[in-house]
Amino acid sequence: MHALKLQNLEEITEVQADSKNRISLGRRVKLAARRYRVLQDRSSGRIVLEPLVVIPLSEHWLDHSPKAKATLERGLADAKAGRLVDAPEDFSKYAK
Secondary structure, eight states, X not given: OOOOOXXXXXXXXXXXXXXXXXXXXXXXXXXXXXXXEEEEXXXXXXXXXXXOOOOOHHHHGGGGOHHHHHHHHHHHHHHHTTXXXXXXXXXXXXXX
């Protein structure tokens, strides 16, 4: 998680918790994601919502394999730089 910088914060509105301790953010808050991690500073009580991305379990292995991740990142960098080669055969016949 990145360090929170107070100068990057903008006050949007003031809210009040209801009887069930829920807070509505209102329509003026533009959400960056649909899922958030809720963090609370123990000393100040400040609450931070950190946007999350859900990764399918079938793709999660990549984060636990540094060698595979490095290979993938090199391949993406090569493709972005235009360093491509023709495949020895047409693999589209294997696509469903």
